[in-house]
Amino acid sequence: MILVPCAVLEHAEEDPNRYASSIWPGIQNLLLTARATGLGAVPTTYALRYRDEVDAVLGVPAGVAVQAIIPVGYPMGNFGPVTRRPAAEITMFDRWDGAPPAAVATPPPPVPPAAEATGPRPFI
Numbered sequence: 001m002i003l004v005p006c007a008v009l010e011h012a013e014e015d016p017n018r019y020a021s022s023i024w025p026g027i028q029n030l031l032l033t034a035r036a037t038g039l040g041a042v043p044t045t046y047a048l049r050y051r052d053e054v055d056a057v058l059g060v061p062a063g064v065a066v067q068a069i070i071p072v073g074y075p076m077g078n079f080g081p082v083t084r085r086p087a088a089e090i091t092m093f094d095r096w097d098g099a100p101p102a103a104v105a106t107p108p109p110p111v112p113p114a115a116e117a118t119g120p121r122p123f124i
């Protein structure tokens with residue numbers, strides 16, 4: 001299945017970019033729900049470089065903007081934990097080059113890997 005979340009642009013002339021901030025929290029909830037139910041889901045946006053073609057294929061009307069294209073399905077391979085850089089490494093304070101206060105500069109110890117599941121896939 002491919003999910004295509006869209007924004008209805010009621011005031012697009014003001015700032016069309018701000019509509020994304022309404023959609024992506026919902027997309028994040030969708031990704032978490034997919035994960036929790038054993039489904040793999042991958043947000044993609046590269047195809048939106050060809051927005052006109054995407055709109056034509058899907059019949060998207062004027063005033064509606066596709067925000068993402070999200071394939072969803074049952075994974076055939078690895079469904080384990082994903083790798084992410086520590087938050088402390090990618091968080092700036094006060095300004096772009098701001099170093100974190102000492103209290104948050106040291107990341108917490110890593111969470112031990114979950115035991116191998118035997119029943120339904122766990123929420124990771």
Ligand SMILES: Cc1cc2nc3c(=O)[nH]c(=O)nc-3n(C[C@H](O)[C@H](O)[C@H](O)COP(=O)(O)O)c2cc1C
Binds near residue numbers: 042082
């Ligand atoms: C906003 C956004 C757009 C993305 N667009 C694409 C895309 O167009 N094509 C693609 O292969 N991956 C895209 N990705 C990356 C994948 O969604 C995914 O994060 C990546 O394959 C790494 O997998 P992981 O999140 O399970 O670690 C995008 C990610 C985000 C957050």
